[in-house]
Amino acid sequence: MSNSPSPRPASPPTVWPARGRHTGPAAEDVVRRRLKQLKADGVIHDHLEPEHAGPGGEKVFEARWLVPGEVTVRARLALSPLAGSGQGREWVLMAEAEQPWDPRWPSPATMFWPQGPDTDWEYEAVTGLRLGEVTPLPDDDKDLRRVLRHAARDTWTLHVVVHEAMTPDERGRATVVRVLPEGLRHRVVEHRAAPHRFRAVNWVLDDFDVRLPRGGALVLPGSPAPPGYDVRDFSVRSVFLDGTEPTELIDAVNRFAALPRPLPNGADRDLTALREEWQLLTLEEELARARELVTMYSEALEAMTKSRDLYREAAERAHEALAVYRESEAEGTLPARRQARTAAGSPFQQLARGLERLKGTALSLRPGTTPARRPNDDEGGSPAGGDAGTSPPAGGSKPRTGD
Incomplete structure (x- = not known):
């Protein structure tokens, strides 16, 4: 028996999965206010908060809207308590469209959460790093390994590592993924490595067979890596942190997002819930x-x-x-030999088959019926040509007559 884990199912092209963390209080109230506002503004068609919460105190919200092209999108947001924390919620958002997902469509996250610089929901679920913003890599080696190892394995979020060849000015500190399509902005974490941390970063990334170019950038593969991932295709040799648009890096992120990828770990449960437990009909x-x-x-x-x-x-x-x-049995005509039991089938089927055979036997033994005569069976005589058990005398002599 193989001990290797079974491969996860592929993510359907119509699905938009995301996961994050809300660090503030009253996350449910924030979602309710946002949904009511968007329905009043005609942005979404309808929303629903099912009465029955999910497992472990999970709170669920459903919403439906149209994207350009009159394509219907259904989305389900699940809020659950953060492990070991009295405040904050982990959120999982699963959206599915009637057509393959277009990254230029509005982000489903903005249908449930408000936008702005002071929002509490734009954090990566495990590390707590800010989504869609620059996050400097830690100077401590232990923290650096923790962050990069999670980033290299994560399949919920796209992780981009950028090495600063020199300390950037104010323009260079702006996030390079700000010009990504709207459907990708809330699924990307941009890690920045300081100029002196180049070797330390690659020392961790060597465990995953990828390397960060000096002064360049790299899109991490996740685990398992999507089919068709080649580190040379998703690394950029030079990124100019001078405020100009990093066209080559943006192209690499878009190409990576378009690859067929397995469903993130645990996303199959949320996708099944979206499809089978949907109540906003x-x-x-x-x-x-x-x-x-x-x-x-x-x-x-x-x-x-x-x-x-x-x-x-x-x-x-x-x-x-x-x-x-x-x-x-009453006429005394039952045969002496009992029918053999058949092992196959249920006891009722065995009884029915046994009685069927017995019925034929009993009918053949009723009074008035004559058993069929065997061939070559005379009255007290032997078969024609002499006794079958007697062989002719040796030497070929004929039998004597008149004895």
Whole structure:
């Protein structure tokens, strides 16, 4: 038996998964106010807060809206308490569109969370680093290993590492992913390595068979790496931190985001919940679901009816065979040899088959029936041509007559 973990299913191209952390109080109230505001403004069609919370005190919100091209998007936000923390919530957002996801569409995160510099929700779930902003890598080697190892394995968030060839000015400290499409901004963490930390960063990244170019940038692969990932295709040799648009790096991030990737770890549960536990239904969807239920119950009833008829037929045959058995037993015509039991099938099937064979035997032994004569069987005589058990005398002499 193989001990290797089973591969995770591929992420459907219609799905937009994201995960983060809300560090402030009353996260549920923040989401409620945002949904109500967007519905009043006509940005979203409708929203719902299901009555039954998820496992472990999970709180769920559902919303539906249209993106350009009249494509419907359904999204589900789940809030759960942070482990070991009295304040803050971890959030998992799963959105699915009717067509393959276009990164130029509005970010589903902005449909549930407000935007602004002082928001409390734009943090990476594990490390707590700020999403869509510059996050300097730690100077402490232990903290550096912790951050980079998580970043190299993470499949929920896209991690970009940028090495500063020299200390940048105010323009160079602006995030280089600010010009990404809106659908990617809240899924990217930009790590900055100071000029003197180049070797320390690559010392950690060597464990993952990737290297950061000096004065360049690298898109980390995650674990497992998506099919088609080649570190040479997603590393940039030079990034100018002078306020100009890093075209080559933006292209690498967009190409990485377009790769077919496995679902993030644990995302299959949230995707199943979005598809199977969705409650924000339109009238047409409610009618379609009712028709599906009617069809399912009809098929189940038909199967039960057919099964009932089969059992009834088997019971009638068993009663008939049992009657013949009792009749034969009363007349004393039961055969001395008992039928062998069949191991296959259920006990009821074994009884039915045994009684069926017994019925044929008993009918053949009723009074008035004559057993079939064996061939070459005369009255007290032997078969023609002499006794089959007697061989002619040796030497070929003929038998004597008149004795």
